[in-house]
Amino acid sequence: MATNSKNTARAVDEAARAFENDWETADGSRSLALGQLLKLRSVKTAMLQREQAQLAKEFGADDPRVAEASRRVAANDRLVRVLGVEAVRADTVLPAADESGWVLHGYVRDQKLQPQPNLTVALYDSRGRWLEQFGHACTDERGYFKLVYEGADKASAGTSPAAAEAAAAETAATIRIVNRQGETIYIDPAPTSFELGQVIYREILLSDKVASCPPPSTSEIPTTPAPRSSRRPTRRGK
Secondary structure (H helix, E strand, O other): OHHHHHHHHHHHHHHHHHHHOOHHHOOOOHHHHHHHHHHHHHHHHHHHHHHHHHHHHHHOOOOHHHHHHHHHHHHHHHHHHHHHHHHHHHOOOOOOOOOOOEEEEEEEEOOOOOEOOOOEEEEEOOOOOEOHHHOEEEOOOOOEEEEEEOHHHHOOOOOOHHHHHHHHHOOEEEEEEEOOOOOEEEEOOOOEEOOOOOEEEEEEEOOOOOOEOOOOOHHHOOOOOOOOOOOOOOOOOO
């Protein structure tokens, strides 16, 4: 039994070294290789956890050997999460952008690299106003989003295709993410420049804090100030 465990551990480590050293430069088989490595690392997770439990049982939870085993479990767990991200990234189909538009796509995850679904991704100007002409995208169960601007096809009424394309070509906008409660949970620290025919890939990690409170909708903001009365109040006689 012990020999089989050692052989399995050796196989896991050898496979890990073979794949980990070059996963960034792998070709089309990268997704498959990462999937295999992810399975092997998951097996090693179970092995390390059993080892940790056995050491704690024999020597007590405060023993240095248990602490070292815990460190190995945590390190392997981090690697499993990173491998999961890499496997999903490798399996992502690169979208194509029309010459009169652009594509913004990518993933939204939390600090533990877990995908964040059902979030709204949109672009805002420097004054914090939603650029409605570019629409919005929603994250799926993988945390993936794809915001597609098709230029002339989405030109607003009264705007010529040429003007729409010129505006898109000169766009520098800030990416924001809003949750289902309407809270802005992420604001990109710097504006992103968009060019026609461009495909932009972004990976966004959310913090544990909400970026800002949601702004009021335009319907709640008076478009013109209320007129002031020009009449002076009359005094009543005593």
